[in-house]
Amino acid sequence: xxxxxxxxxxxxxxxxxxxxxxxxxxxxxxxxxxxxxxxxxxxxxxxxxxxxxxxxxxxxxxxxxxxxxxxxxxxxxxxxxxxxxxxxxxxxxxxxxxxxxxxxxxxxxxxxxxxxxxxxxxxxxxxxxxxxxxxxxxxxxxxxxxxxxxxxxxxxxxxxxxxxxxxxxxxxxxxxxxxxxxxxxxxxxxxxxxxxxxxxxxxxxxxxxxxxxxxxxxxxxxxxxxxxxxxxxxxxxxxxxxxxxxxxx
Amino acid sequence: xxxxxxxxxxxxxxxxxxxxxxxxxxxxxxxxxxxxxxxxxxxxxxxxxxxxxxxxxxxxxxxxxxxxxxxxxxxxxxxxxxxxxxxxxxxxxxxxxxxxxxxxxxxxxxxxxxxxxxxxxxxxxxxxxxxxxxxxxxxxxxxxxxxxxxxxxxxxxxxxxxxxxxxxxxxxxxxxxxxxxxxxxxxxxxxxxxxxxxxxxxxxxxxxxxxxxxxxxxxxxxxxxxxxxxxxxxxxxxxxxxxxxx
Numbered sequence: 001x002x003x004x005x006x007x008x009x010x011x012x013x014x015x016x017x018x019x020x021x022x023x024x025x026x027x028x029x030x031x032x033x034x035x036x037x038x039x040x041x042x043x044x045x046x047x048x049x050x051x052x053x054x055x056x057x058x059x060x061x062x063x064x065x066x067x068x069x070x071x072x073x074x075x076x077x078x079x080x081x082x083x084x085x086x087x088x089x090x091x092x093x094x095x096x097x098x099x100x101x102x103x104x105x106x107x108x109x110x111x112x113x114x115x116x117x118x119x120x121x122x123x124x125x126x127x128x129x130x131x132x133x134x135x136x137x138x139x140x141x142x143x144x145x146x147x148x149x150x151x152x153x154x155x156x157x158x159x160x161x162x163x164x165x166x167x168x169x170x171x172x173x174x175x176x177x178x179x180x181x182x183x184x185x186x187x188x189x190x191x192x193x194x195x196x197x198x199x200x201x202x203x204x205x206x207x208x209x210x211x212x213x214x215x216x217x218x219x220x221x222x223x224x225x226x227x228x229x230x231x232x233x234x235x236x237x238x239x240x241x242x243x244x245x246x247x248x249x
Numbered sequence: 250x251x252x253x254x255x256x257x258x259x260x261x262x263x264x265x266x267x268x269x270x271x272x273x274x275x276x277x278x279x280x281x282x283x284x285x286x287x288x289x290x291x292x293x294x295x296x297x298x299x300x301x302x303x304x305x306x307x308x309x310x311x312x313x314x315x316x317x318x319x320x321x322x323x324x325x326x327x328x329x330x331x332x333x334x335x336x337x338x339x340x341x342x343x344x345x346x347x348x349x350x351x352x353x354x355x356x357x358x359x360x361x362x363x364x365x366x367x368x369x370x371x372x373x374x375x376x377x378x379x380x381x382x383x384x385x386x387x388x389x390x391x392x393x394x395x396x397x398x399x400x401x402x403x404x405x406x407x408x409x410x411x412x413x414x415x416x417x418x419x420x421x422x423x424x425x426x427x428x429x430x431x432x433x434x435x436x437x438x439x440x441x442x443x444x445x446x447x448x449x450x451x452x453x454x455x456x457x458x459x460x461x462x463x464x465x466x467x468x469x470x471x472x473x474x475x476x477x478x479x480x481x482x483x484x485x486x487x488x489x490x491x492x493x494x495x
Contacts, residue, residue: 014492024489026482027402068491072335075488089334096333098326100261112253113336121253154333 002084003049003164003196005070009079010043012065012220025077039065040220042079047196052187052211054228055200056235062220063200067091067169070198085164085196088114090171095154099143103134103153106142110157124160132156133179147174155179159186166190168199172206184209204232250337254327254344259351261326262319273352277359281307288424296429298367298455304360305450306423309385310443312346312353316389317414319345320396321407328494338487339480342393350386360454372457381449381460384469388446391475394483401486401493417443426451442468 015028016035028034040062047053055063068074069081071089090096097106107128111121129138132152134145142150151174158166172183187197187210199210207214207228214231216224216238224234263272284303296302323345324331331338364371392414399410421443422430430438438444445468449460 073491091333094329109257
């Protein structure tokens with residue numbers, strides 16, 4: 001099976017109640033004065049084995065929503081998304097970790113939720129502790145970890161799953177320089193073995209190291225799709241770049 | 250996956266170490282103590298082994314209420330995972346009920362203590378206990394699904410829902426057994442499925458005879474009806490969890 005990702009006319013819609021809180025479509029049907037907003041609208045693209053693609057755009061443009069849809073965390077309301085390959089995702093600085101659990105317990109839980117048997121996950125835990133470089137604090141609650149430590153642990157868990165498709169959202173920005181180099185090296189290895197990297201964030205120099213192609217998202221739609229530098233130039237020229245964007249090396 | 254979700258839930262909600270047991274036991278002991286004082290001293294309506302009779306209602310009710318409390322916050326507790334990866338979220342309410350079942354099992358120490366204190370020896374009717382506990386668990390699972398949906402749909406109403414469920418305890422023979430409730434009220438409280446559940450525990454542990462069929466079948470039927478109605482809704486709504494939580 002060849003690794004591939006394809007989106008066709010993808011749309012994700014959010015409904016809000018009077019207090020501007022998100023409600024489910026089922027509840028929206030029976031509530032009055034509900035407003036809606038398309039987080040993604042008519043998004044189409046395709047990725048082939050070995051691709052690395054960066055999602056750029058201002059905050060609220062739909063980058064995280066698109067990554068969550070590719071991860072299967074969100075379901076499209078219109079259109080379709082086809083993902084062929086084993087997916088691992090790191091979609092927030094929380095890195096999918098539960099604060100009350102230790103690093104070891106989180107690694108075990110995420111391993112099982114990721115498809116390993118409990119026995120396999122137990123065997124994997126020591127390796128994850130070593131890869132993350134957190135052995136000394138592996139039995140401490142994650143609530144005592146810094147964002148960088150969480151990202152290290154989260155990445156080590158996703159890496160252990162030997163993903164064919166790796167989805168990364170802003171997590172990279174929490175990492176220290178040493179571990180960034182490690183992530184870049186591992187991401188390159190994923191691509192080299194025919195995998196796909198999709199990464200989003202505002203640290204464009206980091207994204208440039210991971211991806212040769214970029215998609216510019218604005219208000220939930222694709223504004224540009226192509227070579228990373230060209231898309232970044234279009235983004236900068238549009239005047240929509242966020243104050244949080246980091247472009248320099 | 251269910252075991253992993255439950256173990257993580259246990260640690261997240263109750264911590265680790267020897268204090269865990271104390272946390273599980275403190276609530277049912279305190280509740281039974283207060284109700285026992287209320288019934289025997291204030292109301293002067295004890296009946297047969299009042300402490301054991303109350304424990305036969307408080308302990309199973311504790312499982313239901315704790316599964317509801319857990320279910321109401323279950324999606325928030327696991328929000329970071331729900332937002333990060335795809336997995337079968339249908340198991341979350343079941344793991345909520347299983348987490349609280351561990352605490353429930355620990356609180357059986359209270360029933361044992363009460364049986365010793367009132368010198369009530371177990372009879373062969375106690376063999377029905379696994380069946381009664383099975384119905385109790387099914388009831389807790391059904392309410393955990395309902396609680397998860399209410400926690401998702403009506404976040405502001407969580408405390409009211411919990412108050413409503415707590416009121417059901419007093420609309421059932423929780424403080425005094427069914428035999429001490431007279432007149433039309435005796436028939437009316439049977440509409441509450443908790444009545445059958447409480448009386449089934451009393452039958453097996455206090456009165457020493459097997460529970461009447463209605464005591465098990467009625468709450469089981471209500472629980473099955475709830476599960477059949479709610480699980481498809483939950484499965485449909487789980488696609489929206491990340492939108493609401495995120």
